[in-house]
Amino acid sequence: MQMILGNPWGLLALAGLPAVLAIHMLQRKPRRQRSSTLFLLAAAAPKNSGGPTLDRLRRSLSLWLNLLAVLLLSAVLAQPRILTERPVLRGILVLDSSVSMQASRQEVRKALEKRLAGLSEIADCEWSLLESAPEAPVLYGGGRLESLLLAIDKWSPVLPEHDPAAALRSALAAAGKDGCVIFVSDHKRSLPAGTREILVGSPLANAGFCGAGVDVDGRWQALLRNYSDAALTTAWRREIPGEPEAAFTQIILAHNETRRLEGEMPKGGRLVLRLDKDALEADNLLPLLTPKPKILKVALDADKANLEPLTRLRDSLPLIQATDDAAAADLVLSCRAPDLLREKPGLYFNAAASADSKSREVSDALHPMTANLDWRPVRVKLAALPFKPESQDQPLLWSGEKCAASLRYSRQGPQILIDAAPAAGRLLETPACLVLAGRLVEEIRRRRALPETANFDCHQKISLPYHGALVMDGKALNAERTLRAPLLPGFFSITCDQQEVLTGAAAFADARESDLRHNVSLDGSRDLESRLIQRSRQEEPLHLPGLLLALLCFVLGWAVKSREVQ
Amino acid sequence: MPSSPSAAEAGQLLAARFRLPLAGRSWRGQAGGWRGAAAGSSIEFREHRNYQAGDDLRHLDWSATARTGQPMLRVYREEVRPSVDLLIDGSGSLALDDDKEHLSRTLAEWVWQASRADGVSLMIWRLSERGCHLIPPEAFSSRELKFSGRALDYQAATLRSGAMRVVISDLLFPGEPRAWLSPLLQSAGGCLLLCPWSPAEAEPDWSGNMDLEDCEAPGTARVLVDERVMSDYRAAYLRHVALWQESCTSLGINLLRLRAGEDPATSFSAAIHQGAIAPCK
Numbered sequence: 001m002q003m004i005l006g007n008p009w010g011l012l013a014l015a016g017l018p019a020v021l022a023i024h025m026l027q028r029k030p031r032r033q034r035s036s037t038l039f040l041l042a043a044a045a046p047k048n049s050g051g052p053t054l055d056r057l058r059r060s061l062s063l064w065l066n067l068l069a070v071l072l073l074s075a076v077l078a079q080p081r082i083l084t085e086r087p088v089l090r091g092i093l094v095l096d097s098s099v100s101m102q103a104s105r106q107e108v109r110k111a112l113e114k115r116l117a118g119l120s121e122i123a124d125c126e127w128s129l130l131e132s133a134p135e136a137p138v139l140y141g142g143g144r145l146e147s148l149l150l151a152i153d154k155w156s157p158v159l160p161e162h163d164p165a166a167a168l169r170s171a172l173a174a175a176g177k178d179g180c181v182i183f184v185s186d187h188k189r190s191l192p193a194g195t196r197e198i199l200v201g202s203p204l205a206n207a208g209f210c211g212a213g214v215d216v217d218g219r220w221q222a223l224l225r226n227y228s229d230a231a232l233t234t235a236w237r238r239e240i241p242g243e244p245e246a247a248f249t250q251i252i253l254a255h256n257e258t259r260r261l262e263g264e265m266p267k268g269g270r271l272v273l274r275l276d277k278d279a280l281e282a283d284n285l286l287p288l289l290t291p292k293p294k295i296l297k298v299a300l301d302a303d304k305a306n307l308e309p310l311t312r313l314r315d316s317l318p319l320i321q322a323t324d325d326a327a328a329a330d331l332v333l334s335c336r337a338p339d340l341l342r343e344k345p346g347l348y349f350n351a352a353a354s355a356d357s358k359s360r361e362v363s364d365a366l367h368p369m370t371a372n373l374d375w376r377p378v379r380v381k382l383a384a385l386p387f388k389p390e391s392q393d394q395p396l397l398w399s400g401e402k403c404a405a406s407l408r409y410s411r412q413g414p415q416i417l418i419d420a421a422p423a424a425g426r427l428l429e430t431p432a433c434l435v436l437a438g439r440l441v442e443e444i445r446r447r448r449a450l451p452e453t454a455n456f457d458c459h460q461k462i463s464l465p466y467h468g469a470l471v472m473d474g475k476a477l478n479a480e481r482t483l484r485a486p487l488l489p490g491f492f493s494i495t496c497d498q499q500e501v502l503t504g505a506a507a508f509a510d511a512r513e514s515d516l517r518h519n520v521s522l523d524g525s526r527d528l529e530s531r532l533i534q535r536s537r538q539e540e541p542l543h544l545p546g547l548l549l550a551l552l553c554f555v556l557g558w559a560v561k562s563r564e565v566q
Numbered sequence: 567m568p569s570s571p572s573a574a575e576a577g578q579l580l581a582a583r584f585r586l587p588l589a590g591r592s593w594r595g596q597a598g599g600w601r602g603a604a605a606g607s608s609i610e611f612r613e614h615r616n617y618q619a620g621d622d623l624r625h626l627d628w629s630a631t632a633r634t635g636q637p638m639l640r641v642y643r644e645e646v647r648p649s650v651d652l653l654i655d656g657s658g659s660l661a662l663d664d665d666k667e668h669l670s671r672t673l674a675e676w677v678w679q680a681s682r683a684d685g686v687s688l689m690i691w692r693l694s695e696r697g698c699h700l701i702p703p704e705a706f707s708s709r710e711l712k713f714s715g716r717a718l719d720y721q722a723a724t725l726r727s728g729a730m731r732v733v734i735s736d737l738l739f740p741g742e743p744r745a746w747l748s749p750l751l752q753s754a755g756g757c758l759l760l761c762p763w764s765p766a767e768a769e770p771d772w773s774g775n776m777d778l779e780d781c782e783a784p785g786t787a788r789v790l791v792d793e794r795v796m797s798d799y800r801a802a803y804l805r806h807v808a809l810w811q812e813s814c815t816s817l818g819i820n821l822l823r824l825r826a827g828e829d830p831a832t833s834f835s836a837a838i839h840q841g842a843i844a845p846c847k
Contacts, residue, residue, distance in 0.1 A: 030776060030777045031776055032786075033770070033771070033772070033777070034663075034779045035778040035779065035780065035781065036658070036662045036764075036782070037738055037767050037803065038778060039738075039739070039740045040802040041789060041795075041802075
């Protein structure tokens with residue numbers, strides 16, 4: 001059996017006690033009267049031993065009745081209840097896995113410890129501790145508060161800004177009608193209906209790196225931002241592996257300022273920019289690598305008439321190496337049908353004579369390769385003998401009812417077949433055609449299995465053309481899951497069959513997570529107690545009798561007071 | 567609504583209906599309009615008696631002498647002027663409130679008016695804490711009576727032998743009534759106590775914390791009054807009144823208590839049967 005207060009706010013009525021005392025003291029100010037019979041009163045009147053004020057209060061029956069009435073009314077309003085059977089609460093706590101929560105971890109622990117302890121006093125609680133990160137494991141399940149807090153201590157939020165709705169819906173489904181789902185975060189957002197939230201953040205000033213880049217020629221640039229509405233002083237330094245640590249350089253950032261830092265990459269190709277400690281650690285580290293992209297070998301296969309435009313096209317492509325060995329090339333630029341080089345990826349033009357006497361307009365076929373390209377200036381004269389189509393060909397461009405260009409995937413890679421000569425019209429001088437060629441080259445580069453060094457954002461998707469078992473920093477990667485850069489800033493490497501295929505640097509670049517100005521503190525789960533009390537079996541011993549007694553005391557007090565006045 | 571009469575008017579009205587109980591008493595003293603205790607020279611026949619040497623022969627009743635054979639003398643009743651000593655309590659308690667003060671002045675006015683109407687030899691004494699002050703009847707004015715300070719010691723007053731003592735006092739002072747009353751009766755030709763009282767004394771409006779100001783002396787008493795205190799006070803008041811009434815009864819003094827705020831004629835009418843007040847003929 002346990003006594004609880006159904007409405008603790010009712011205790012505010014106790015403020016009526018000093019009010020009643022004050023009213024009585026004011027009402028009982030001594031009255032002055034003339035008397036001719038003081039000698040008769042002398043024997044009857046008592047002496048004031050405790051002072052007039054104390055005696056007034058001590059001897060006034062109406063005062064005591066009024067005080068008793070206020071006490072009873074407070075008790076009735078507070079709704080004391082005797083729980084004859086403790087309710088059971090099955091709750092799911094979903095922790096916001098956003099990296100900004102790192103700044104509020106201690107607050108999360110304190111808030112949950114206090115809140116859950118309060119709930120444990122009135123109910124038998126069964127908690128599940130989850131993260132908002134999709135597919136994250138359950139952090140804790142059970143009824144021991146100490147173990148739950150231990151799990152919170154071990155918890156590390158590292159995700160960028162993400163939508164917790166999926167995790168919350170799953171939690172709501174698991175909690176059922178009688179359970180509750182509490183989302184713990186540091187800032188407000190719209191949540192699925194039925195979710196309660198506990199916000200534990202407080203507005204904080206923060207500075208951090210929000211973007212970086214390194215040129216192939218070895219020059220780095222980094223953006224440093226002040227996420228506060230006031231000027232902020234911080235310090236930064238460069239750290240080069242194998243070299244002694246440099247001293248911090250102080251820097252003063254105006255409110256909301258974004259400052260660009262730049263410099264030369266060290267010879268080793270690795271550099272770390274470090275910011276002095278502040279509210280959020282994740283954006284204080286910026287690892288950088290001198291990128292080493294994949295270089296593709298490009299071969300030309302053209303007759304004299306078309307050699308010149310294809311040569312110009314090849315020379316305009318980035319990160320390529322010209323070769324005469326078409327068999328060894330990674331891609332070819334050809335003006336013949338791909339019959340000769342059956343599987344070689346590349347761009348194939350049809351140099352056959354055109355049947356049309358005039359050029360025709362083309363329109364794109366809503367393909368990613370041609371998306372957002374303006375084909376209106378392009379005019380083509382389609383070859384009289386078009387490329388032999390295959391069933392898996394994907395149309396890219398249409399000229400009237402005829403397919404002017406199509407995409408074909410051979411076993412070695414993608415091919416684009418254009419049924420027009422490169423020298424015809426000004427096909428290769430139009431921007432859309434050049435961009436299309438560039439997209440093809442990048443697609444071929446992406447699919448080419450070559451070692452690479454690059455800079456990434458944290459949690460950025462990585463696409464690798466390897467089919468073997470991938471291992472990132474010694475940890476085997478799940479082939480079914482999307483390959484992503486690490487969640488926290490740092491260097492990493494990926495090997496395939498013990499061959500290093502990618503060396504990368506992951507940099508934190510989520511400005512939304514770094515901005516801690518909108519953090520708030522709020523407890524949206526205050527209704528849980530009343531709901532639990534409503535669900536539990538209980539008795540209200542004071543409700544009606546207390547109310548009647550309070551009324552009786554008020555009436556009696558009033559009657560006694562009236563008598564005293566008369 | 568007619569305005570209430572002044573004390574002088576009220577006393578005059580009372581005197582038109584009621585008089586002091588002078589009749590039936592043996593008066594001696596100056597010649598006046600009242601039958602004296604001794605034989606006198608009035609026209610009212612009193613008795614026959616045997617002639618004694620030295621009697622005035624003008625009073626010889628020849629018819630009785632012839633009838634009895636003895637010289638008989640006609641004796642006529644003496645006509646005297648009654649004397650009244652009026653003692654007015656000049657303490658502040660007589661003016662506790664307006665009604666009581668009005669009543670006190672009315673009673674004094676009534677005694678003065680009634681005495682004048684009856685040709686009474688009146689001596690007026692005002693008793694105050696400074697002593698007894700004689701007020702010449704011709705200079706008396708009830709309006710100028712002062713009620714302040716304490717009283718009441720009448721020992722300094724020169725009370726006349728055989729004079730009727732009329733006292734106007736609320737008798738609200740501590741002490742043994744008999745000890746106070748006894749000297750008043752010495753060689754007195756009757757005694758009448760006119761005692762005005764106020765409801766504010768019998769049933770005061772006291773509750774809770776009170777600052778009670780003594781109407782006869784400077785100073786204030788802060789008293790916490792509750793039901794028990796009020797009950798004790800009521801008992802003490804009634805005991806005080808009863809003690810005075812018993813003492814007066816045992817000493818043969820007429821005590822007439824008159825409630826302030828009420829017409830004293832009512833109490834006077836009731837007192838006629840007791841002989842405390844005489845109706846006007």
